[in-house]
Every structure is written in structure tokens, then in C-alpha cells.
Amino acid sequence: MSLSIRKLSPALGAEIFDIDLSQPLSDITASAIEKAWYEHSILLFRNQHLSDAELVAFSKHFGELDAPPIGTSNRYWVEGFPEVLVVSNVIENGVPIGNLGAKEVTWHSDMSYEEVPPIGSILYALEVPPVGGSTEFVNMYAALEHLPSELRRKVEHLSIKHDGSVNAAGDLRLGKQPVTDVVTCPGPIHPIVRTHPKTGRQALYIGRRPNAYVCGLPVPESEEIVNELWSRAIHPDWTWRLDWQVGDIVFWDNRCTMHRRDPFDPNSRRVMHRTQLKEKLPQPPIELTPDRVLESQAV
Ligand SMILES: [Fe+2]
Numbered sequence: 001m002s003l004s005i006r007k008l009s010p011a012l013g014a015e016i017f018d019i020d021l022s023q024p025l026s027d028i029t030a031s032a033i034e035k036a037w038y039e040h041s042i043l044l045f046r047n048q049h050l051s052d053a054e055l056v057a058f059s060k061h062f063g064e065l066d067a068p069p070i071g072t073s074n075r076y077w078v079e080g081f082p083e084v085l086v087v088s089n090v091i092e093n094g095v096p097i098g099n100l101g102a103k104e105v106t107w108h109s110d111m112s113y114e115e116v117p118p119i120g121s122i123l124y125a126l127e128v129p130p131v132g133g134s135t136e137f138v139n140m141y142a143a144l145e146h147l148p149s150e151l152r153r154k155v156e157h158l159s160i161k162h163d164g165s166v167n168a169a170g171d172l173r174l175g176k177q178p179v180t181d182v183v184t185c186p187g188p189i190h191p192i193v194r195t196h197p198k199t200g201r202q203a204l205y206i207g208r209r210p211n212a213y214v215c216g217l218p219v220p221e222s223e224e225i226v227n228e229l230w231s232r233a234i235h236p237d238w239t240w241r242l243d244w245q246v247g248d249i250v251f252w253d254n255r256c257t258m259h260r261r262d263p264f265d266p267n268s269r270r271v272m273h274r275t276q277l278k279e280k281l282p283q284p285p286i287e288l289t290p291d292r293v294l295e296s297q298a299v
Pocket residue numbers: 108109110259
């Protein structure tokens with residue numbers, strides 16, 4: 001199965017043409033898309049027309065779906081589709097219909113503040129503003145490859161604690177407290193250098209800047225390392241910007257990319273629906289007890 005595909009930039013990303021994602025995909029087509037996803041880290045499909053059920057069905061070709069993140073309110077998902085997050089600035093009857101408003105959204109990897117963050121996200125543009133709201137992506141394989149060797153050696157066996165008290169627009173999430181001490185605040189700990197389980201390539205994983213803490217170090221030393229990593233991670237040579245069109249679907253890999261969004265006029269409308277793919281954890285081997293052996297022989 002060969003897809004009609006072209007690279008979007010030297011850095012990362014590819015567009016796939018001549019495919020209608022509202023239709024069920026064959027296993028062969030789904031696996032060709034997955035292979036292209038591993039190769040390019042981000043895939044763009046234009047001119048799509050999907051219902052939420054079809055968005056969910058397309059997403060499920062690539063794994064089980066994860067729950068949406070906690071927003072600043074407790075209802076940012078689509079009625080009847082609790083796995084579909086609404087990303088929007090639109091306010092209806094005084095209530096925001098979605099997450100993240102119209103402000104800038106700073107660089108992050110989706111839900112890195114979870115113990116097991118989603119491996120990928122699929123974002124579908126239903127309404128886009130005439131100006132602004134573009135999304136930039138950065139290749140974190142390249143970010144790691146371009147670290148000075150001394151810094152890379154220093155961080156190779158270090159981990160960062162990721163904070164989820166605020167979202168990437170800087171707003172406090174529902175039920176969270178502002179962080180006063182990065183050493184004691186809660187948050188999952190992820191290695192700074194991670195190996196992508198499918199491509200076998202190493203990538204820099206820094207998640208999000210606010211309240212990041214390199215575990216085990218005094219705070220000033222941690223701040224120095226985190227600041228240096230952030231100052232080097234984002235570079236025009238390995239970033240790519242998407243100016244959204246209605247009907248765009250973008251499928252990105254959270255393990256080897258980060259993204260940010262430009263602000264836009266809050267009086268214009270931007271409505272996106274997103275799904276996120278759960279990491280499939282390896283199952284421990286089943287221990288064969290005499291009972292289990294008998295059970296399996298009976299089947
Ligand atoms: Fe995001």
C-alpha cells in the first residue's frame with residue numbers, strides 16, 4: 001500500500017493526499033498511515049469532513065483513546081463523546097465550550113504531567129480564525145541531536161518532574177493549587193532523554209517549562225539545566241508552522257515533538273476537536289500455575 005504523501009518541511013511533518021478519513025480504513029491503509037507517522041512524526045490531512053463518531057473511529061485505528069485533560073472547567077468534551085476534547089475560545093450562553101481560549105499556548109508535549117502521557121494527539125479543525133491561531137511544531141529528535149555533547153552527557157541519566165497545575169495557556173486547572181515549591185509539589189517524573197519504542201530513536205523530553213524541576217538537584221542548579229535545555233530545544237531549523245484551514249486533521253506524536261499556538265483575536269471563532277491515544281503498556285507475562293494449565297487445556 002503506498003500513500004500519496006509529501007514532506008511538509010525539512011524538519012518534520014508530511015501531508016497525505018487522496019484519502020477520506022470519514023470512511024472506514026482498511027488494515028493495510030491504517031498501517032501505512034502509522035508507518036508514515038513514525039517516519040515523519042506529524043501527519044496532515046486536508047479537506048476532511050468528519051462527524052465526532054468518525055473522528056473517534058479514525059483515531060481508534062491507532063490505539064485505545066485516552067481521556068481528555070482537566071481544563072479550567074469540568075466540561076470541555078463533546079456530548080456523547082467523552083474522549084473528544086473541545087479546544088475553543090467560543091463562549092455560548094456565558095459558558096466557554098472549550099479549552100485554552102484565544103491566548104498564546106506555550107510549547108509543550110500533551111499531558112506530560114500524567115504518569116503515562118498519551119502517545120499521540122489528533123486535532124480536527126472545524127472553525128479557524130482569519131488571522132492567528134497557527135500551531136508550530138518542533139522535532140525533539142533533532143533537539144536532542146543538536147545538544148552540545150557535554151550537556152547531553154549531563155542530562156542523559158537525569159529526570160524532570162512535570163507540573164500540571166496550569167495549562168499551556170497559563171491558567172490554573174480545576175482543583176489544582178498554585179505551585180510554591182518545585183521540589184515538593186506533586187508531578188510525574190520522566191527521563192529527559194527517552195527512546196521512542198517504535199522508531200528506536202532517542203528524543204529530548206522536557207514537556208513544559210513552568211515549575212519543571214530536575215530531580216535530586218538543588219533548585220538553582222535545576223533551573224540552570226532546564227533553562228539551557230529550553231534555550232536550545234526550539235530552533236527554526238527543526239520547527240514547522242501550520243496555518244490551519246477548516247477540515248485539517250493533524251496527527252502528531254507526543255513522544256518526539258512539542259507544539260505551541262499563536263494567540264488570535266478573541267472575537268473570532270476557533271473550534272477544534274481532539275482525541276488522544278493512550279500508551280499501550282507492556283503486560284507482565286502470565287504465570288502458568290497448574291490451575292491455568294488445566295484451564296487452557298480445557299479450551
Ligand atoms: Fe497541546
